[in-house]
Amino acid sequence: MKKTIQIQIPYTKVNDEIYIKQEIVSAIALSQGEDFSYKVLKKSIDSRKKTILINLKIEVAINEQFSDDLFELELKQVNSQSKIVYIIGAGPAGLFAAIRCLQNGIKPIIFEQGKNVQDRRRDLASITKNRIINPNSNYCFGEGGAGAYSDGKLYTRSDKRGDVNLILQLLIHFGASQNIMIDTHPHIGTNKLPKIIENIRNTILQHGGEIYFQHALIDIEVNDSKTDIKTFYIKDLVKENTQEYNCTNIILATGHSARGIFELLHKKNIAIAFKPFAMGVRVEHPQELIDTIQYHCSTKSELNDVRNVLPPAKYSLVHTTNQFSVYSFCMCPGGVIAPCATDLYEVVTNGWSPSKRNNPYANSGIVTALSEKQVHGATKNPLAGIMFQQKLEQQAYRLAGSNLNAPAQRLTDFINNKQSTTLPTCSYKPGISTVHLKDVLDNYIYLSLQKAFIDFGRKMKGFVSEEAVVVGVESRTSSPVRIPRDKQTYKHIEINNLYPIGEGSGYAGGIVSAATDGINAIDKLLAN
Numbered sequence: 001m002k003k004t005i006q007i008q009i010p011y012t013k014v015n016d017e018i019y020i021k022q023e024i025v026s027a028i029a030l031s032q033g034e035d036f037s038y039k040v041l042k043k044s045i046d047s048r049k050k051t052i053l054i055n056l057k058i059e060v061a062i063n064e065q066f067s068d069d070l071f072e073l074e075l076k077q078v079n080s081q082s083k084i085v086y087i088i089g090a091g092p093a094g095l096f097a098a099i100r101c102l103q104n105g106i107k108p109i110i111f112e113q114g115k116n117v118q119d120r121r122r123d124l125a126s127i128t129k130n131r132i133i134n135p136n137s138n139y140c141f142g143e144g145g146a147g148a149y150s151d152g153k154l155y156t157r158s159d160k161r162g163d164v165n166l167i168l169q170l171l172i173h174f175g176a177s178q179n180i181m182i183d184t185h186p187h188i189g190t191n192k193l194p195k196i197i198e199n200i201r202n203t204i205l206q207h208g209g210e211i212y213f214q215h216a217l218i219d220i221e222v223n224d225s226k227t228d229i230k231t232f233y234i235k236d237l238v239k240e241n242t243q244e245y246n247c248t249n250i251i252l253a254t255g256h257s258a259r260g261i262f263e264l265l266h267k268k269n270i271a272i273a274f275k276p277f278a279m280g281v282r283v284e285h286p287q288e289l290i291d292t293i294q295y296h297c298s299t300k301s302e303l304n305d306v307r308n309v310l311p312p313a314k315y316s317l318v319h320t321t322n323q324f325s326v327y328s329f330c331m332c333p334g335g336v337i338a339p340c341a342t343d344l345y346e347v348v349t350n351g352w353s354p355s356k357r358n359n360p361y362a363n364s365g366i367v368t369a370l371s372e373k374q375v376h377g378a379t380k381n382p383l384a385g386i387m388f389q390q391k392l393e394q395q396a397y398r399l400a401g402s403n404l405n406a407p408a409q410r411l412t413d414f415i416n417n418k419q420s421t422t423l424p425t426c427s428y429k430p431g432i433s434t435v436h437l438k439d440v441l442d443n444y445i446y447l448s449l450q451k452a453f454i455d456f457g458r459k460m461k462g463f464v465s466e467e468a469v470v471v472g473v474e475s476r477t478s479s480p481v482r483i484p485r486d487k488q489t490y491k492h493i494e495i496n497n498l499y500p501i502g503e504g505s506g507y508a509g510g511i512v513s514a515a516t517d518g519i520n521a522i523d524k525l526l527a528n
Contacts, residue, residue, distance in 0.1 A: 001062045004029055004041070007491040011045070011052040011309055024060055036062045038210065044184035045310060050296045069168045075099070078107040078208035083524065086111070086232075087251040088217050088261075090512045091145020093502030095197070096364040097518035098204050098523040104526060108209040111234050113216035114142025115412065117194040124149060127339050127353070128429045129213060131404040136214065136237060139350065140476065143213065144197040147501075147511045150338065150352045153330065154186040154512050162516035170515075174199040185314070189355025212240050217220050217261065220268060228497045249497045251516075251521055254504040256479040257342050262406035262505070265483065266383060271494050274378040274385055275506045276310065279392065280367030280449055282349045282471040283411060284340070285428055285463075287312050290333070290362040293462045312357045315364070315460060319452035324444070324453035329477055331364035333357045337428035337471055339404060347396035347406050349428065349474050361427045365474040369467050370449045375480075375494035379489045385480025388442075395440050407435030411468035415453050424469045439474045482506030490524040499525060 007026050011395040014021040023031075024038055041059040083106050087094045087516075090112035098108035114120065114138050120142040140146045154168065160398035168180050171188070175196045182187035186194065201211060212234070219233040229247045236243070254261045263270050288303070294313035299302040318324045331351065334357030340350040351363045372378040375388045400407040406428050413420045420434040426432050438446045457464035483500035484493045485507075492498040500512075500520045501507060502506075508514035 001064065003060045003062065004074060005058050005060060007056050007058060008046070009056065011054050011306070014054045015029065015307065016463065020056070020058075024058065025087045028060060028062075030062070036060050037066060037196075040182055040471060042184060043182050047294055047296070047313070052295060052310070064386055067433075071173055072202040073099075073103075073170065073173050074177075075102040075203070076105040078102065078105060080107075080273050083248070084109055084210070085249050085251060085522070086247070087253055088247065089145070089253035089258070089502070089504070090114075090143045090201075090211060090213075091255050091514060092147060092501060093145075093508065093514040094251065095144075095200050095204070095518070096167070096170070096515040097253060097501065097522050098209055099200065100519045100522035102204065102207045102209060104522065106522070108204065109209040110204075110209070111215040111217060112143055112213050112372045113237065114132075115215065117143040117148055117197045118212050119213075120144075120149070121194075125256065127404070131262075131430050133341055133346075133404075134346060135343050136216070138342055139338055140255060140342045143201065144194065144212055145255050145514070146257065146340075146350075146476070148193055148197055149190050149515075150330075150340070151348050153510060154180055154188065155184070162520050164512055164516065165514050166230075167515045171196060174203070186351070186475055187355070187357075189357075190352045191354045191433065196346075212236075215262070220264065220270075222270070223266065223496065227495065231496055247497060248497065249525055251518070252483065252498060252500045252505060253502045253518060254411045256503040257476055258344075258504045262383060262386065262401075262481045270492070270498075272377070272382045273484055274372060275478075275480055276369065276371045277385055277480040278327075278367035278369050278477045279442075279443075279445060279473065280326070280365060282351060282474050283365050283468060284337060284361050284363040284424075284428075284471065285465065285468045287334050287362045289462060289465060289467060290315065293460055302389050302450075306431050312362065313329035314362075315463075316454075317366075317420045317456045317459065317463075319455040321420040321451075324448035324451075326366065326448050327369075327370040329367050329474070331362070334359045334361050335361065335363050335427070337363050337406075337426065338482075339406070339476045340430065340476060341393065341404075345397050345402075346390070347400060347404065347473065348393055348476055349406060349471055350476065359427065363427065364451065365477065366425055366449060367474055368445045368452075369476055370445075374442075374444050382481060389475045389480060391443060392473050393475055397452040399435045399440055404430045405433040406431075406438050406471045407437060407473075408432035408469050408471045409434070409437050411453060411464055411465060411470050412472045415450055415464065417450070417472070417528065426469050426471065428471055432469070437470060437472050478509060479504050479506050489528050490521050493526065
């Protein structure tokens with residue numbers, strides 16, 4: 001017999017198996033002599049009060065053993081005679097769509113404008129060391145997508161869209177830790193995710209799929225009736241030649257920063273639409289300060305005791321009024337603020353953490369929701385959100401010195417509406433420059449963030465600190481464009497053989513939801 005129970009234990013007992021077994025016995029009132037084993041299904045930290053607890057969801061097997069539930073991935077070998085699906089983009093949506101193709105005997109052919117995940121490292125290093133951005137290979141573009149070098153967070157609210165556990169099992173199959181099935185907020189880490197992506201790529205190639213890096217979609221032609229894409233054109237960015245392809249079905253799995261694709265569709269009169277998004281800043285604190293606040297430590301000794309057992313603390317903050325909504329986004333404990341611009345003359349920030357989350361800083365996006373009302377021209381121009389992003393990113397670049405430094409203010413000065421004379425140390429490399437962020441941000445964004453920070457300081461005592469630095473701009477939270485598709489078929493509303501998916505098309509918000517959308521798209525394509 002099996003039972004699933006929920007128990008709470010002190011955080012100091014999280015690794016004490018004897019104590020946990022005693023709590024299980026008490027919870028299910030086992031009779032004397034009954035044998036049992038258990039496994040933890042989910043684990044989370046409850047640090048809302050001084051006494052920190054660990055929530056455990058546990059499956060208990062009474063007088064029987066757990067069976068080995070081994071996950072098996074069955075893929076079919078494909079070849080030149082197999083049916084083909086073309087996939088534009090090798091982020092999680094595109095890669096997992098390719099895996100689903102192979103499960104069904106379909107040959108996936110992927111075109112990715114960026115480099116493979118290993119070669120991307122050189123371009124990322126060049127951003128920091130040489131202040132040079134490769135527009136085709138950077139933190140947003142390349143194998144693995146924006147998530148490959150931006151933390152590898154796996155939590156999602158999109159359970160209704162698909163099987164989240166399947167995505168986690170696939171990631172484990174390709175090399176992720178088993179812990180991602182247990183942790184409430186699973187996380188792989190930027191140092192480990194690239195190897196997993198490489199394993200996915202090798203699996204696709206070994207089964208007959210094809211992947212072409214540094215190959216960009218540059219043009220499309222629709223048929224006379226304007227119902228299907230007839231041909232599309234891929235440019236080899238190394239050899240500088242262009243290849244024409246007759247189109248069967250295209251999975252459009254470009255990421256949230258694929259501005260060239262949005263502009264191409266708009267130019268070809270293929271429907272796209274403005275999508276609400278969010279913009280703001282990155283806020284960075286010493287991780288020790290966040291741990292002290294979140295784990296309610298009044299002494300250095302208490303802090304050391306907690307940090308010996310618990311992971312670096314995170315936070316989640318929201319401030320909503322009738323006028324605006326501000327929230328924390330992509331919080332990175334023990335993390336780094338990364339330079340994530342995709343073109344020259346821009347400054348864009350994002351955050352990432354290694355698997356151990358052991359850097360000395362904690363950073364989080366703090367962003368303001370933007371609708372058509374806040375983005376001038378959005379009702380008439382579907383690219384208005386992109387133009388709004390570009391304006392702020394270019395202002396950040398120019399005002400911080402035109403050298404990839406990011407504009408920054410102390411959090412206390414941001415609230416008090418004055419430029420900082422000095423700045424705390426910061427993880428953002430190439431570096432930060434003191435700039436009044438009111439000159440960088442739209443007035444609506446600045447004022448809403450200012451009010452939200454005051455509220456966050458009330459909710460989280462110590463959040464407003466001289467040690468905290470505000471860094472601009474956090475502008476790529478999601479796509480500002482939606483490529484409309486039919487809810488039932490996933491086909492573009494006008495083009496029968498175009499399947500827009502993932503973050504870039506406006507249907508996902510992270511690794512797991514994008515991967516789920518890729519799998520769902522292939523299932524829809526087969527059904528169609």
